[in-house]
Amino acid sequence: MSTCSSTLSARARERSAPVSSQAGIGLRAQHHAEILQRRPAIGWLEAHSENYFAHGGPQREILAKIRAHYALSLHGVGLSIGSTDPLDSTHLRELARLIRDCEPVLVSEHLSWSSAGGRFMNDLLPLPYTEEALTHMVARVRQVQETLGRQILIENVSSYLQFTQSTSSEWDFVAALARDSGCGLLLDVNNIYVSAMNHGFDPRTYLNAIPREYVQEIHLAGHTVNVVGSREIRIDTHGSQVCEPVWALYRAALLRFGKVPTLIEWDTDIPALDVLVAEAAKADRVAEDARAIAA
Amino acid sequence: MLSLRELQLSFATAVLDGSGAAIAPWIRDSGLDPTARINIYRNNFREGFLKALALGFPVVQRLVGEEYFRQLGKRFVSEHPSRAGNLHHIGAPFAGFLRSQFADTPYSYLPDIAALEWAYQEALVAPDAPPLDLTPLRAISPEKLAELRFALHPACKLVSSEFPIVQIWRANQEDREGTEVIDLRAGADFVVVRREADAVELRRLPPAEFALLRTLSRGATLGDALQAAQALAPDFDLPRALRHFVGLALFATVHTPNTQPEFQDMRGTYP
Numbered sequence: 001m002s003t004c005s006s007t008l009s010a011r012a013r014e015r016s017a018p019v020s021s022q023a024g025i026g027l028r029a030q031h032h033a034e035i036l037q038r039r040p041a042i043g044w045l046e047a048h049s050e051n052y053f054a055h056g057g058p059q060r061e062i063l064a065k066i067r068a069h070y071a072l073s074l075h076g077v078g079l080s081i082g083s084t085d086p087l088d089s090t091h092l093r094e095l096a097r098l099i100r101d102c103e104p105v106l107v108s109e110h111l112s113w114s115s116a117g118g119r120f121m122n123d124l125l126p127l128p129y130t131e132e133a134l135t136h137m138v139a140r141v142r143q144v145q146e147t148l149g150r151q152i153l154i155e156n157v158s159s160y161l162q163f164t165q166s167t168s169s170e171w172d173f174v175a176a177l178a179r180d181s182g183c184g185l186l187l188d189v190n191n192i193y194v195s196a197m198n199h200g201f202d203p204r205t206y207l208n209a210i211p212r213e214y215v216q217e218i219h220l221a222g223h224t225v226n227v228v229g230s231r232e233i234r235i236d237t238h239g240s241q242v243c244e245p246v247w248a249l250y251r252a253a254l255l256r257f258g259k260v261p262t263l264i265e266w267d268t269d270i271p272a273l274d275v276l277v278a279e280a281a282k283a284d285r286v287a288e289d290a291r292a293i294a295a
Numbered sequence: 296m297l298s299l300r301e302l303q304l305s306f307a308t309a310v311l312d313g314s315g316a317a318i319a320p321w322i323r324d325s326g327l328d329p330t331a332r333i334n335i336y337r338n339n340f341r342e343g344f345l346k347a348l349a350l351g352f353p354v355v356q357r358l359v360g361e362e363y364f365r366q367l368g369k370r371f372v373s374e375h376p377s378r379a380g381n382l383h384h385i386g387a388p389f390a391g392f393l394r395s396q397f398a399d400t401p402y403s404y405l406p407d408i409a410a411l412e413w414a415y416q417e418a419l420v421a422p423d424a425p426p427l428d429l430t431p432l433r434a435i436s437p438e439k440l441a442e443l444r445f446a447l448h449p450a451c452k453l454v455s456s457e458f459p460i461v462q463i464w465r466a467n468q469e470d471r472e473g474t475e476v477i478d479l480r481a482g483a484d485f486v487v488v489r490r491e492a493d494a495v496e497l498r499r500l501p502p503a504e505f506a507l508l509r510t511l512s513r514g515a516t517l518g519d520a521l522q523a524a525q526a527l528a529p530d531f532d533l534p535r536a537l538r539h540f541v542g543l544a545l546f547a548t549v550h551t552p553n554t555q556p557e558f559q560d561m562r563g564t565y566p
Contacts, residue, residue, distance in 0.1 A: 055421065
């Protein structure tokens with residue numbers, strides 16, 4: 001088993017090598033036409049896999065046109081990989097077909113689950129960090145990688161609660177998952193920050209616990225601060241600019257992991273394309289500065 | 296200690312059904328009580344679902360207003376929770392749900408509008424298929440013509456209503472004020488929803504043409520479909536209707552009696 005996943009991993013690393021060193025942005029339907037018209041200078045584009053599961057019609061066609069000009073990564077939000085329900089074979093088949101059609105440089109899913117007993121919540125729900133959950137996640141990630149014939153990346157999610165059962169920290173869980181399943185990691189620096197604030201840990205502890213070689217992509221996004229009762233809770237909305245503490249954490253991540261393909265995500269209250277392009281340019285400047293400091 | 300399975304089922308009960316008693320003891324109470332923490336997830340789930348539903352059914356939302364649409368959506372999701380990771384599918388049972396809510400009320404046109412909007416969504420993502428080539432049919436003897444079976448193009452959907460649903464739909468598009476007065480007794484609509492190039496088009500058909508198409512769509516022979524059309528229009532002009540349909544690319548395939556087994560295999564692939 002381990003031989004199989006390491007071969008897979010080596011192959012996938014080769015394939016994922018040409019991801020741009022310039023930051024990318026999330027691909028949203030509102031921007032399709034403008035991206036094709038203007039071809040902004042961004043590193044690459046990341047599509048939510050499920051948005052392009054259509055078998056025909058305009059979405060698939062547009063994706064193919066965009067793919068002709070940009071490297072593309074696929075980011076799944078609905079596979080429910082951490083669920084104890086069986087994996088949805090139709091969903092996996094659709095994902096495999098999309099991968100075959102658009103040859104993405106990276107394919108990612110979340111460290112979460114979203115369904116139980118056949119009912120879907122279509123949200124990224126947290127797992128307890130137990131031995132049982134780790135064994136389950138490792139088996140599921142392997143199953144997906146074997147079905148797709150390639151390595152996937154797993155992304156950490158923001159969370160608003162912790163389970164009393166957890167016997168491990170999230171960072172140790174994530175690192176063990178990558179080690180045992182052969183998956184790569186997509187570190188969402190915003191999510192690390194949000195969870196750190198919500199649960200009271202030092203986000204740098206998280207970064208420092210992740211072995212460098214696992215990290216293949218970084219996400220940056222905005223979040224909101226809500227007051228619940230008398231307590232501030234940060235909610236991962238992907239609906240605003242990256243805040244200063246998250247930029248600071250990104251700098252720390254760059255110093256630890258080196259230059260990793262970085263993506264700006266924005267999913268609600270989607271702004272003009274220029275705003276996203278400017279955020280990506282800012283990420284590039286931050287990365288330049290970090291390189292200068294490291295040198 | 297809960298197994299992972301038990302934890303997920305209890306968590307789902309809290310998020311979907313609003314009863315968090317089983318999961319609350321397993322959530323850390325650090326600064327904010329477990330119920331408040333679960334409610335963040337319950338709220339995220341509900342808002343995400345309502346937003347996706349409103350995106351799929353903008354005309355229904357505009358007709359009933361945002362606030363009432365939310366109430367309907369909350370009742371709908373409790374009866375028809377999402378069954379897939381892809382939110383596209385949540386709209387499938389919406390017209391049926393509205394029918395159960397509004398049958399025999401002055402709003403009984405709402406389910407038909409929902410059916411039209413669902414057909415629109417389905418047509419948008421349906422598979423592509425090359426237009427039908429009628430050349431092989433020239434070789435068929437006239438007595439065999441009645442045995443032909445046509446399969447509709449996958450991006451072609453049929454919707455009928457006793458109300459003028461196309462007019463209601465058009466009057467409530469984003470770029471229209473929605474102030475137009477529509478007489479609900481203005482007549483029935485027989486609509487074919489089809490995709491052309493990148494856009495979806497709604498087209499009203501004469502009742503007999505619609506009957507022909509609907510009968511064919513259920514797998515019947517051309518002979519049987521013609522009978523259904525003639526029941527509504529005794530002087531029905533079949534060649535003209537077929538030319539019309541082929542011109543609109545409503546058919547994907549045609550099967551002569553000797554290729555029928557192949558056709559039956561293919562039927563299973565269409566929803």
